[in-house]
Amino acid sequence: MDQLLTRRRMMLAIAALPLATLPACTTLGDLEGFGFENALRRLLTVSSQRAFANLLTDNGFFSDELARVPLPQELAGAGGIASALLRTPAVQNQLLGIMNRAASEAAEAAAPVVYDSIRNMTISDATALVRGGPTAATDFLQRAMGTAIVDAMFPDVGNALRLLDNGIVNQVVRAATGISFTGLQRHVSEAAADGIYRAIGREEASIRANPQSANDPVIASMFGLLR
Template structure:
C-alpha cells in the first residue's frame, strides 16, 4: 500500500501526527505516544495486507468462514446439496472474504481516528502488558463501532456474487436471511481485523528494531520496563 493510499485512509495523517524525533531521554508523554505509535504501525501493516486483492482470503490470520446458513439446515433440500458441494463452498468462501475487503476500506479511517484521539489511562501498563495489550485497548475503545460502520460495505460486497451458478443456487434457497448473513460476515471481519492488528503488534514487540523507530526501539527494547 503506497503513502497516498494510507493518507486517504487516515493513516498517513496519523503517522505524521505521532512522529517524534529521536531522543536519548523519554519525555513525560512519550509512553502514551509510544502506545499510539505502536498501534498506528500495527494497523498500517494489517490494513496494507488485508486490503490487497484476496487479502482476507489469503491470510492465515484473517480468513473468515462461510456463514452456516449458506449450506446449513435452513435451506431447501435441493439447494442444501448444491450449497454444501465443495465447488460452491469454495466460491462462497472466496466471496465472503472479498466482501470483507469492502468492510476493511470503511474500517481503516475509523481505526486511525480512534488511535489519534484515544485516551490512555495507564500507558506503562500497556507497554508492559501482553504481546497484544495495545490492540486489546483499541478493541475496548471501539466497541461495536467497526461492525456498525462496516456493515453497509460488506452487505454491498455480498450482493455482488460474481458466479452465475451461485446466484442460481441461492435463488433456490428458502429462508436465507441476507441481513443476518451480512451481520455474521461483518462480525467475523471485525474480529479478523483485530486479530491482524494484534499479530502485527506482537511482531513489532518481538523485534522493535525492524521498525527503525527510535521511540519504539527505546520503549520496547530488551529489558526496558516503566
C-alpha cells in the same frame, strides 16, 4: 485500476504520528515521562498500517488464515437445496471467495475509522499496556472501538455482496433457514472486524518481538527496553 489507485492514495494519505527525538534513557522508568501513550499510539498505527496493507487487496482476507471470513454457522444445518450446494467444495469456495472479497472491499471504510480511534482514544493505563502481553494494545483498541468497525463496514459489505454475487449468494439465502441477506451481511461485517483485529494484533506482537522492525525511534526505544 481506479480502485487500486484509491486504495494506494488512502494508504499514503494516512497521517503517521510525527517522529520525535528521544532523550538518552537507560530504563523504562526514564521513558515514562516522555509518553507511554505516544508510544502506544505509534505502535497501533504502524501495526494497523501493516495489517490493512495486506487486507486491502482482492484476496487479502481469503488468503489470511487469521483474518479469513468463514461460512456462517446457520448454513451448516441448512437442508434441501442449500445443503446439497454447500456439500460441494467448489460452491463452498465460491461463496467463501465472494464473502472475503466483500470484506476486502468494505475494509476501505474501516481503515480511517481505526486510525481516528487510535488518535483520539483515551488510554487510562498506558504503563500496563506498554508492559502488557503481545497484543495488549490491540485488545485495548478493540474494547475501545466497540462496534465501530462493524458499523463502518456494514453498508459496503452489502453493496459488495450484491455486486459480486453470481447467483450463489441469493440461491443459498433463499434455500437456507435461519439466515437472510441482511444476516449474511452482518456475519461478514462482524467476522471481518474480528479478522482486522487479529491481523493488527499479529503485527503488534511482531513489532514487540523486534521493535527495530517498526522503523520508529520511539517504538524502538520504548519497547526495546522491555526485551
